[in-house]
């Protein structure tokens with residue numbers, strides 16, 4: 045994020061930043077809601093939205109039609125049809141102590157004007173994702189995610205791949221129509237197995253079972269859902285054409301009878317006074333449960349009382365989630381290891397004396413960055429508190445100071461541990477980076493792993509471990525070497541863990557990927573800040589590999605039209621332009637790129653926007669001084685809409701856009717009878 049104070053922004057800067065923020069926020073929305081793989085913290089995300097809103101407040105005229113302010117993060121987006129819930133799906137208020145819980149009961153009693161204790165049903169709270177299942181005449185007809193609570197995504201096809209958890213037909217008599225709600229989740233064992241498989245094939249790990257379950261359910265290809273081994277506990281009612289039961293407990297019994305799993309630990313507590321003991325009991329069995337829970341949900345049993353209590357805001361007055369504290373344990377910090385990532389970022393990882401934290405053996409914890417080590421005053425040999433809060437990657441909470449301390453403060457390396465190059469930390473940044481680039485073996489291996497990963501070249505059978513081995517063997521230096529591996533098929537077949545069949549499969553997987561879409565190709569290069577969405581924007585804009593390459597080489601010159609265009613088009617911010625320019629400014633990178641391209645057929649990108657634009661195929665000339673955009677920006681935008689922009693006016697010219705103080709070109713256009721537009725008219729034409 046630019047940290048230029050908002051009052052200092054010029055209109056052009058504000059416009060460029062709003063474009064970039066819109067794109068960036070949309071990217072993180074997708075990462076969070078669609079890909080279930082958030083890349084930034086909630087606080088960093090909020091900061092982006094706040095800056096966007098503050099710029100919009102200062103320049104209301106610049107508010108974009110796709111402004112993030114007009115979108116709600118959780119609202120369903122692409123890929124799935126929307127489904128409206130007949131009764132909204134709500135969330136729960138939280139309690140963190142026995143006092144909070146007692147207050148919840150008192151409030152409900154006051155509201156109802158009762159004095160007697162309340163009977164309560166207690167259910168372990170699984171952190172999965174809630175879904176709404178609609179049955180008509182006892183037959184499963186539709187299923188949707190919670191979405192924004194009013195409207196979710198239609199994941200019926202995916203849910204049909206889970207007949208073990210979602211009956212296709214309800215057992216026995218059923219109402220004409222009913223919405224049944226429950227939690228889709230992944231067991232600890234299935235989650236660990238999935239991540240092990242992801243790691244073996246060099247793919248990204250899921251942060252926690254919730255993200256893995258959500259990602260597994262929201263697959264366009266329902267076959268992938270079927271492979272994910274998802275489970276479900278049913279626990280709530282939505283709309284129903286007839287009354288089902290008088291109490292929640294009896295409702296759960298109906299659910300069991302119809303063929304659903306109801307959490308076997310769910311229990312009716314005759315009075316609310318039994319809740320604290322139940323909370324303790326479940327807390328003690330928590331670590332041994334086959335799935336992660338983060339608390340217990342307490343629901344007033346009597347459905348008549350539930351109806352009378354109703355809702356406040358988005359939460360019912362008749363239920364509360366009493367959360368557990370995060371699971372913790374103490375252990376010894378053995379060492380701090382520095383990992384070097386694909387873009388050279390140095391990340392410290394704590395190596396721990398293995399310890400059981402809530403049923404999972406923990407031997408490593410993330411330390412985020414070097415400041416974190418200083419802030420916590422971590423020294424090798426310290427006794428530390430580790431915590432798992434639903435996440436796979438445990439964290440170090442603090443040093444236990446009344447235990448013997450490690451003696452020396454940890455000295456963060458300023459040389460890369462993998463290649464010995466300087467590792468530098470630019471002022472104002474938290475990350476220290478290895479400057480070794482392609483000479484750094486760790487960066488090379490990480491780039492190769494990224495190169496073959498699922499959303500890049502997607503080469504089956506070439507996981508992280510294999511890449512490391514082949515790299516050590518000297519078979520893989522750069523990405524182009526991947527396509528020479530089939531020449532070594534016979535040799536690979538004789539390696540440990542390989543055979544003729546698996547080696548032949550690998551060769552085939554590699555050959556079938558020698559034709560690749562431009563956007564995947566760009567993403568696969570692993571250039572910093574060029575994730576999937578930026579790769580797509582670049583591919584769409586430059587359409588062919590040859591054109592992209594040529595424009596990027598020109599863009600290495602600071603101040604060139606191509607550089608300015610790159611910086612302002614399609615919301616690609618200047619920091620991203622700089623990364624691309626740096627990449628293309630390095631001769632070795634260009635050589636590696638060319639060697640790679642020579643081994644491939646890179647398919648041109650579809651011109652999404654261009655086809656239906658009013659200026660597609662038109663020859664356009666800009667002349668004079670433009671006020672709302674720079675010349676390179678105007679050119680880039682026109683080209684992205686399928687126009688051809690030239691410098692001089694001729695009979696072939698279709699449109700001349702005339703800015704202030706235009707000279708001979710405007711006169712020539714008039715002589716030739718060519719359509720001329722003012723800047724405002726041009727904008728109206730292209731912005732529709």
Ligand code: IVH
Pocket residue numbers: 134135136167168169170171172173174227279280341360363365
């Ligand atoms: S009842 C109005 N019961 O917790 C009632 N929710 O924090 C709303 N959850 O969105 C839900 N276990 O995803 C209910 N036994 C349980 C639950 C449960 C997990 C989740 C659910 C909900 C969230 C609210």
